[in-house]
Amino acid sequence: MVFIDKSSGKPYYEQLMLGIKEEIVSGILKPGDQLLSVREMSRELTMNPNTVSKAYKLLEAQDVIITVKGKGTFVKALTTEMDPKSVEKIQRQLSELTIEAYYQNISSEELKRWVEDSYKKIKGEHT
Amino acid sequence: MVFIDKSSGKPYYEQLMLGIKEEIVSGILKPGDQLLSVREMSRELTMNPNTVSKAYKLLEAQDVIITVKGKGTFVKALTTEMDPKSVEKIQRQLSELTIEAYYQNISSEELKRWVEDSYKKIKGEHT
Amino acid sequence: MVFIDKSSGKPYYEQLMLGIKEEIVSGILKPGDQLLSVREMSRELTMNPNTVSKAYKLLEAQDVIITVKGKGTFVKALTTEMDPKSVEKIQRQLSELTIEAYYQNISSEELKRWVEDSYKKIKGEHT
Amino acid sequence: MVFIDKSSGKPYYEQLMLGIKEEIVSGILKPGDQLLSVREMSRELTMNPNTVSKAYKLLEAQDVIITVKGKGTFVKALTTEMDPKSVEKIQRQLSELTIEAYYQNISSEELKRWVEDSYKKIKGEHT
DNA sequence: GTGGTCTAGACCACG
């Protein structure tokens, strides 16, 4: 069950996208699994259907899920290739994060430990 | 010289804030150094003075710089304490980044290597 | 209704910030209450929306209110912790005020009575 | 010797005005005493003569000091009457301070104790 | 010269 923090400042649709990805990488959602319909999901999370729809559309554009008309929305298999653009974006964000971390006197070791922890958390959720 | 990507979608003032922090951690700007005046900077980056001012004000709120009315704006010494809120924010962002990275088949090792590289880049620029 | 004295020399946004805080401590505004929207408030007070926005942003930085994009701005619960910087500032201002008072032959007792009165006024407005 | 905090944000001339008043109420400066000349004072405090001059002019307007052309500037006797405008201003500032204090969970008692302390500090400096 | 405040008005993202 994805959790939406309504006062985090982050757009709902982004939180939902991230939440779904999180459930996929952690194995809660598996390839072929059907997502809640837009209307169900919107009721579940008490948000506007348009917002859920936007998240689904963007996830579909990212090849994370696929919508079959009249059938529903399904999780796609994790791709084995990297999307250069996404990778580049991640690197850029990481670089910015490093500057902020450095400014807070967070050492490189600490930061790497946090990366490790995050990975463990994801894998640990696999059943 | 801070570079502003006018088509990145990121607000100019955030880019400027990050750019200035980058110059500070990398040693290009040292404590006590005077920043370009709001007007100079706005001319330099071809943006509105209000936008530069906004970045300066926010950096001042973060204790990164200090502005003396009628005098100018100056770099403060790097603090040695951590701001719990900022640290928490960094951890959260890192956690989200990890999910995206995992989705792109980027290994934990790879990600940690990038962290290390970013740190080296910062320190390598020290004179 | 916050009152703005347009000829007091004090910036509008500061007057608005103080006015909102006053309504909160006196119980007129309660945690969770929605503030007037930026546009409504600007119409109400006949000032520019940007000025209202500035006040709201600063109050948010002080953890007094919280704004949710596309939804509105809401009163936060009064915190139970002290912010050392704010406390220091209050002490400094009080010290300066004392000098001015002393210069006007205002006794310590009188000044303390005024403090008491101000507190009573705040609490008296509670419902 | 008045101390000017060049990075406090407060205008220099106001700091100087307050500093001189402080020296008067604490007895360091007595009625009839001669102040440093504008030029001496500006050298002493490493500030612009115009700034010192502005402070002196304003203090003269407040009947705190008096300038005799060709002679110098002298401390006037503490008046025994109150200036209604000044008193009103003090009350207003105190009222605003109370709101901020209340917001920081500072009790009425604490605030009154601080007032008492400030008064003691002033009187304690009397020789 | 410096930064600070305020206005007017445009455009965008979010829900």
Place this chain on the structure above:
DNA sequence: GTGGTCTAGACCACC
């Protein structure tokens, strides 16, 4: 509807 960003330009206080 909401707030956020950006621009253009005016006026003021401080130094």
